[in-house]
Amino acid sequence: MNTLQSLFVLLVVAYMGGFLMGGRGLRGRGLPSGSEWLVLGFVTGPAALGLVGGAEVEAFAPLALLATGWIALLVGLTFGVDGERRVGAGAIGLGVTVGLLSFAGVAGAAWLVLERIPSAGALFPDRSQRLTLAICLGASLADTSRHVARWAAERLEARGPVLDRVSGITRSDDVVPIAVLSALVSLDTSRDVPAFPLGGLVLGGLLGLALAALLGRTLRTATFWSLLFGFSLLSTGVATRIDLSVLATGFALGLLLAIASPLRARARELAGGVEGAIILPALFLAGSRTTTPSGPTLWILGAALLARIASGLVAAALVAAVDSRARRGGPWLALGFLSTGPLGIAVALSVDLRFPGPVGDLVLATSVAAAVVGEFIGPPALRRALRRAGEVAP
Amino acid sequence: MSAPAAKGPITRLLELAALVGLFALMLGVDRITGTLPGAWQRTGRDLAAVGFFLLAGTLASSLLEVLRLPHLTGFLLAGIVAGPYVLHTVDHETVADLSIVNSLALSLIALAGGAELRLEAVRRGFRGLVAATLVQNGLALLVIPATFVLARDLVPFTRGMELPAVFAVALLWGVVAITRSPSAVMGILSQTRPAGRLTDFTVGFVMSSDVVVVVLLALVMTGVRPLLEPGATLSLAAFGELGHELLGSVAIGTTLGLLLVAYLRFVGRQVLLVLLLLGLVVVDAIAYLRFEWLLTFLTAGFVVQNFSRQGDKLLHAIEHTGEVVYVIFFATAGAHLDLPLLRTLWPAALLFFAVRAVTAVVGARLGARLAGDPPELRSWGWAGLVPQAGLALGIAAKMQGQFPAFGAQFGALAVAAVALNELVGPVLFKLSLDRTGESGRGSAAGG
Secondary structure, three states: OOHHHHHHHHHHHHHHHHHHHOOOOOOOOOOOOOHHHHHHHHHHOOOOOOOOOHHHHHHOHHHHHHHHHHHHHHHHHOOOEEOOEEOOHHHHHHHHHHHHHHHHHHHHHHHHHHHHOHHHHHHOOOHHHHHHHHHHHHHHOOOOOHHHHHHHHHOOOOOOHHHHHHHHHHOOOOHHHHHHHHHHHHHOOOOOOOOOOOHHHHHHHHHHHHHHHHHOOOOOHHHHHHHHHHHHHHHHHHHHHOOOOHHHHHHHHHHHHHHHOOOHHHHHHHHHOOHHHHHHHHHHHHHHHOOOOOOOHHHHHHHHHHHHHHHHHHHHHHHHHHOHHHHHHOOHHHHHOOOOOHHHHHHHHHHHHHOOOHHHHHHHHHHHHHHHHHHHHHHHHHHHHHHHOOOOOO | OOOOOOOOHHHHHHHHHHHHHHHHHHHHHHHHHOOOOOHHHHHHHHHHHHHHHHHHHHHHHHHHHHHOOOHHHHHHHHHHHHOOOOOOOOOHHHHHHOOHHHHHHHHHHHHHHHHHOOHHHHHHOHHHHHHHHHHHHHHHHHHHHHHHHHOHHHOHHHOOOOHHHHHHHHHHHHHHHOOOOHHHHHHHHHHHOOOOHHHHHHHHHHHHHHHHHHHHHHHHHHHHHHHHOOOOOOOOHHHHHHHHHHHHHHHHHHHHHHHHHHHHHHOOOOHHHHHHHHHHHHHHHHHHOOOOHHHHHHHHHHHHHHOOOOHHHHHHHHHHHHHHHHHHHHHHHHHHOOHHHHHHHHHHHHHHHHHHHHHHHHHHHHHHHHHOOOHHHHHHOOHHHOOOOHHHHHHHHHHHHHOOOOHHHHHHHHHHHHHHHHHHHHHHHHHHHHHOOOOOHHHHHOO
16 A cells, blocks of 8 residues: 555545544444554554555654644643533542552553563663653553543443543543653653753643634634644644654643633634544554564563553542542442543554654553553443443443 | 734734744754754654644734735745745755645645636626637737747846747747636635625636646647757647546546535535545546646536535535645745745846736736626736746746756746746735725625
8 A cells, every 4th residue: 555545544534533523422433442443553554464554654653743742732622621511629639640550550560570571671671761661651551541431421321420530530640641751751862852851841831822812712713723733733843853742742732722711612622523533543543553562572561451450440449439429330440440542542652753663662562452452341341330330221 | 714803903913922933933943953863853844834834824914914915925925934045944845845735725726716616607707708818818928928039138048049949938938927826816715705707707717727728838839849849840649638638637527526516415524534535635646647637626616516506515615624724835835935046037037027917907908898898807807817826837847847958947937937926916816806895795795
């Protein structure tokens, strides 16, 4: 398949994404985290059938970068907000804690394997590389997909405090991987660009404020799109050039826009309308970039997945301790936190683009594996938990 | 490109500050990264450049509203200032990378142009359109080559040429001069949303001029070849190919138009992505089959508008997509303008620009008188014919391949002349729409 044909496929995927995720939520079609698009990308990619070749995958790297920035912008724009309702500070704090638990659990497990299993450690002999790998793995698996809560609300028509709690967590834990990656990328000077600690967040924040000021108080749709696309592209491009995290810049841009602009609700609505057309091609591209791990790397991958499950158990216990109503979900709630989705994949994609080679390959493969495993376990477990809590009709 | 709305001085100051801030950001990033190598730098440069063009073009066009200048001029100026010849915030390599937007923008422009051609309006102004086409092109093909021959001392590459050869080059220059700019016209229409006789006439003339130019180019190139290449003979084979190309393009365009009608009628969603698919993928497929894709899209738009009720839906979708695509397209075109070359060739470029404009004015008066057109066409019918852009440069590039002995210098002169037409033409066209009171009438009619 040449570049043109690959572009055609990508546009078709975007087209499908627009239909499947257009309007209000998932409209009852597709898997909650969109893992089928990851698998499709992997199957057609160079690691499997090779219909999309390595050259095409590289040619679309700018699109992948752009998509990660846009996903982060959407996350920032809707951070701490559930529909029209604001998530309280306590819920945000709980979400961040859950995210930190997952990050620490996965990063710690990966570090242990690298230090204790010689064959795995031999693949990454440099200590700073090990640290980078552990941090990136932790970041890519720190987020619970917000789409799983949306899926429960829209497809299962679930309503109630347990779902609200899950939804609040999934809308708040995003900040953990983004902040971690922002710190990591901005402190890394291997690309001969000076370090700007947390520069991505600062740059994105300033651009977000400028965007809010330029949008003013009256929304003109044409100007809105020109400005939103313009700022998104500019932030992604500038962040790439001065070696800052694209995710952090996009997130801060969206967050500051949401905070500073009186047009935030309309901005969320308009930007959310193109969510599917961006996310599904990003998942497809991530799948096509994924390589098959083998040998000792499987130890690291397996440890990361197990740590993720263990972190889910701890998180569920924490949620139950903080909120007595969440106890009604029972032990299934822990497995409900296993769904990772577009943001986790965007983090991994971002790592793959920023740290190409063994680190990027393994982080992307692990993240894809976690998304697929999470898809099988997370949504059914959440359904059981919600049913047990009486928030879904039996 | 939304309709101009009243903005206060604080908003203007904010926009100016943001524009200055954008330039400062781009220059600052350049200073930090210097000439760092790597694909990631190139990717970053490309993405930042697209975003920058989009923002700087939008802000510059908004600021120029104070001077009643068209948005398009703002896009072009933003590109020129940021481009490789002034501040160099966007370099040559990046400008070349962004040319992928061209086919997308031009396909949208052709589709919109076809959809703006309403059969009823064409029928009503048919007499005037035919008269103008004959008079404008006939006059231009007489006056401009004659000027070229007389002013050949200003054109360095004609020195040492025999007079018949100069005459042949002058005729080729005449063909370049009769090209118009559908993109500039559609860009201005998108901003001003006009309606009326001048609008109908300009759209009809400019869109059909593409076909006229393609036919005339084949005729002139076949005719002058023996004058330029001593061993060459007159061959009519080119006309067979041309006929095949034109008819095939119309046939494919009709099919595409019918498919679009069916899509808009029965699905109607995600039109943006369908337009992207057409502009980024289908264009290349049509070009691969050696058909004229601009004509194909023009026909498709015409079919949708005149043989279904989906025309307005299509125009609406193109307008939304175009609002973003046009900014990038024209800003990139601005960055592409070779200013040092214009500095070298300005006497000749200025002369040809002035003669072409005067010919258009005289042609409009003559044509309108012959056809009995209303006074607004007699006074302003020429204004939309002044802008020039991609088609002229495309033909000049084709000449470089066909006539390598002088093609490069010929192309350089074309770039210089087109630069003037590209900058001044849109201003004149917008002025004509404002003066005839047609600006804004389209949106008012549409509710």
